Every structure is written in structure tokens, then in C-alpha cells.
Amino acid sequence: MSFARRTTASTTALLALAALAACSGNPADPSQDPGEGGAAGNELTVVTHDSFALPDELKAQFEETTGYDVTYVAPGDGGALVNQLILTKDSPLGDVVFGVDNTFAGRAVEEGVFAPYESPALPESAAQYAIESLTPVDMGDVCINADTQWFEEAGIEVPATLDDLTDPAHKDLLVVSHPASSSPGLAFLAATVGAEGDAWPEYWDALVANGVKVVSGWSDAYYTEFSGADGEGPYPLVLSYATSPAFTLTEDGSASTTEALLETCFRQVEYAGVIEGAENEPGAREFIDFLLSPEVQASIPENMYMYPVDDEVELPADWASFAPLSSDPIDVPADEIAANRDQWIADWTARVIG
Template sequence: MATPSPRRSPDVRRAALGAATCAALLTLTACSATGGATPDATPGGAGSVTLVTHESFALSEGLLEQFEEDSGLDVQVVQQADSGALVNQLVLTKDAPLGDLVYGIDNAFASRALDEGVVVASELTAPAATDAAAYAVPGDDAGALTAIDFGDVCLNVDTAWFAEQGVPEPTTLDSLLDPAYRDLVVVPDPVTSSPGLAFLLASVGAFGEEGWVDYWAGLRDNGLKVADGWTEAYYTDFTAGGGDGPRPVVVSYASSPPFTVPEGGDAPTTRALLDTCFRQVEYAGVLAGAANPEGAARLLDFLLSDEVQADVPASMYMYPVSSAVELPDDWTRWAPLADAPFDVAPADIATHRERWLTQWSDTVIG
């Protein structure tokens, strides 16, 4: 890879993937200027199955085409924005669904999708369905949502910057409250950014209802910068993002470091702090009222196939749920997962998400 690129988050991957996705899907559906399907890609057409997904969906060239050839189905892809906007659209259109299968609902919004009844259970035959069950949404007894991939949102540090400045690297969330790290941290806004929301949830998991607001007040008072999205935070404000930014601590992904290995080098220049993570899980499900539920179930099995699961790290920079596929060598070496990521129950997220965002805005932005 000529230009290292860390995990592309749902709020920013349009720039990185829009043109590539349209090119890869050119034989499957017409792409609009914003990366979605054009209106004449009619969901549920004869012999077709429509995948509704966030703007970050991507697979290596040839995989979808091979599925079409094997299944006899014409795959149409309708792309929305990030996971939150995707679920909102599914709820608004549940009486006239946008397609047959949805991919990209994450664990921050899974409970809402289930409560609104936008997805239904289906029969799965892929062996990886057994692995996916380990990531089932609590309370989803019918199995309406099936895990496809997962990843850890964590603080990342510029190890080279800290070595050059002679400053010890932070190690935990609490570390960032130390005056030694004043004006060194940038985070994406959780109101507008999926990784930003994940990091907010990490703080809720770490400090609980009684402590997370005070934690963010402490970050604010220690010179925290809030960027609109992950792209601005990583590529503009982060010292190791290529834009000569001034801040050596950023919210990114556990899978980001392998993509900071310099050309000709043998080690990354960044490190993920694995004691600061929140685990995101992305799910797929057959849409209630789908015109082609059988085709949707077949496409869901395809997303759990060895071919797709092996492609997930390179194409979507997430970890596959399947235990049968091997991770790329650089991921095995430089992108370990957190042993104990912070956890917030999906039901609690569904109940309190909007209040938490309001509290965060009142505390940090004012």
C-alpha cells in the first residue's frame, strides 16, 4: 500500500471509498455522485436482491460478481450515511423497505433496530454463523441481527513524537487528565462521528453514570480539541496523520497502527492504547417486508463466507467474526485487539444515547 491509511470510519470513508466503491459496483448498479444507488435501481426487482448499507461498505473487486454468477441474483447496493443515519432511514421506511438485506447496523444502534422491528430472523447455513452467535445482541432471541465484523475504537498515540519529546506515553483514559498531556489530545465529535460516539461510550463504560461527565470536564480543562469527524482529527490534527498536526493523541482504531509503517520500514510509528477501547460490532439482517427474503438470506450467508470474511480486514478494516480465516500478517503483529474493552449494554445505549450526547455537548462544547 503506497499511502498508509488507518481504519476508515463510517463518518469519513466516503472520500476514501466513494470512487472505488462505484467502480467496483459499476456492473451491479449505477452509483450516484454521493455513492448511493440511483433511483432506477429498483429494490426487489425480478431476480435481484438489494443490500442497504452505510457508505463505507466495500469488498474487493470480483467478490460480488462471483456471488451473482453463483446465485443467479443481481445485487443492487443502496448506500446511506453512517450507522446512525442508516438505522434512522430504516425506521422511517419500514413500511416500504429500501431493500432486502441491511448491513452496517452497529451495537450503538442495534437495540433501536430491534425495538422498531426493521429486521427479521432468517435461516443461515454458513459455518461462520456459529462464530457470529458469540456477538449476538442481548435480547435478540430470534437472531434477527447477525454479526459480520467487529473492531476496537481506541486512543492512538504517535510513539515517535513522544520519544522525540522525552514525554512518557499515556496508557489509560485517566492518563489524559495529567497536565503533562495538556493540549495534546484530539477526538472526533460524538454527535457527528461514529468513532467519536464509540469513544464516548468507552468513557461511560469506564466511569459509569456517576463519573463520565466529570471525566470529559477534566479533558476539556486539560486542553482537549474536538474535531468534526475522524478524518479531520486524524489527518489534520494528529501528528502522525500526514498533515503535520500538533496533537500526538487521537481517537482511532486498534487496526490503525499497521498502516503507519513507513515505506521501507519494519514497525509502525503509532500505537493503539488497548486499555482505552470500546468494541464496535457490525451486524446484518433481513429487512422486514423484504421483496426477496430468500435472496436476502442467501446474501447474508455470502457475507459470512470464508471469501468475504477473509476480505474484511483489507476492504473494511475490521476484524472478521469467522474463526476459520487468517488475519493479515501485519494485523497479527501490529493490530491486536483489546483484552477487556469497555462495555455498555445495548439496551442502556438505546435508552440513554440522546441524553448522553446532550450532556456531552453541554459539558464539552457549552
């Protein structure tokens, strides 16, 4: 899968970042005493998931504007990220985190991983996604994707619904990621709970009987096991995103070789937060504000497959055709996920993994 990179120049955003740096007292001038910028001076450590893809130009812009020397640490998928934040909370991995999603956020908040921060840069359109101590940055739908070329060549109809995935006609065709280690995996588990109610364990029994494969994370599923996109795996159905088909266009751009099954979608929101105990809390706050800047929000679709939370940002032209959001995503309230997540994962593991 190719990642088309798009960056935009925004004089207003650059001036805003400069103003933020000046107001916080952080040294935009590298010759200034690093100690004047806070306990950590010019050092800032950003912890992310392994699908974080902010363009190098924007990373450099942030460093140049603020004077920070930024290190990026990626301990794994979204689930692994939260696990590491919790395990290391007495000796934090860094100052600020991006990539905690709404399926794992409740667990991290309960564990006291984040310091309170409410960004003044938060756009009105993002207020609906706000969670205590966390700032929404992007959103999208986690859905099953199909390799439409494979189905056409096999003469099999592409499934449409969750129930279709249990049809014997689709036996041994689906790969998903593990809900304990993958945020898309947990999102899909939540989707099955939302759709099937108390019968969700029996639904997974049916998926197992129909040959579903489980791997640790999204990258393994999409890039290794999936037959579509750049993959050469044996599975033509994969857990991914509604936006993924926009990155699998034919050479002339007139069609996509994959499609998202929009009746299987769960709405995922990704957050940034100041890590409790951060050595550079002012810098952490500046980085969160930076993620909400117009130029970073504009870079999100073509770099991280997601929609920006700022709905005034112009989207890529082909997204209307190839990356629409579901009109009716499966909904499970965040507080319900937080209250039941661990039990769901335990029950799922017992039935699916054994």
C-alpha cells in the same frame, strides 16, 4: 492510510453460494425471467456505512453467482446509517444493511427496522455476539491511537489510559468523533461511561478543559485531523481502532508509526440485517450468508480494519505484532447502552457542544 487488498479463492465457498442461489429460486441465469426471483427480480440494494470496503472482485463474484444486480448505498458513518434507516423505515433505503454496530443496534431493533433472519452460515465463534434479528459479521476494538513519531519528536510521553488524556501534558492533542453521528464516537462515549461510572460527565468536562476536538465522523478525525498515517492534521491522538497501526507500517514493515492505547478500548461488533419491508428479502438473506463466507471473512482485516467473526480465518501475519485486540476491553452491556444511549448523548451534547 493504504488499504492492502487481499482476496482468496475458495471453491467450497463458490459452490455454497451457487447452492444458495439455486435453493432460493433466484435466477443465476440472466436470461431467466427476473420476476421469478421475487418481487424485485434481479435487483438488490445493499445499504452500508461509508467505510464499507468489500473488494470489487468479491462483489462481482456475488453478482455472477446469484444473478443479482447489486447497488450499494452509503448514507454516512455508522450512526448516520442507523439514523437514515429509522427515518426511512416506511420507505426503506434498500433490502439489506451492513454496518450497524452494538452501540446503535438496540435503537434500530426497537424501531422495527429489521426483519427476522438467522443465518445458517453463522460460525460457532460468532454466536456470542448474536443480537435479535441481526447477524454479526466482524468485530474489533475502538481505541485511542497515537502518532508515535510525533510524540518522539516532541519529547512527550505517549499516554496510556483514559485518565492520561486529561493530563495538561496532552492538552490540545486529541480529536474524537461525535457519538450522535459516529459509531466509534458512541463506542468511546460508552467506554468512558464503563470506566468512569456515574462520574463520566465530569470526565468529559476534564477532556473539554484539556482541548479535545469533536468532528462528525471517523473519516474526518482520522484522515483530516490526525497527524499520523496519511493525515497532516494537528492532532497526534485520534479515536480509531486497535487494528489501525497495522496499516501505518514503516517502509520495511518492521514497525508502525502509530500505536493503539489498549487500555482505552471498547469492543465493537458490526452486524448485517434484512431490512423490514425489503423488496428482495431472499436476496438480502443471500447477501448476509455471503458476508459470512470464508472468502469475505478473509478479506475483512485488510479492507475494513476489523477482525472476522469466524475465528478460523487466517489473519494477516503482521496483526499479532501491530493489531492485537485488547486483553481487557472496557465493557458496557448492550442492553445498558440501549436503555441509556439517548440520555447519554443528550447529556454529552449539553456538556461538550453546549
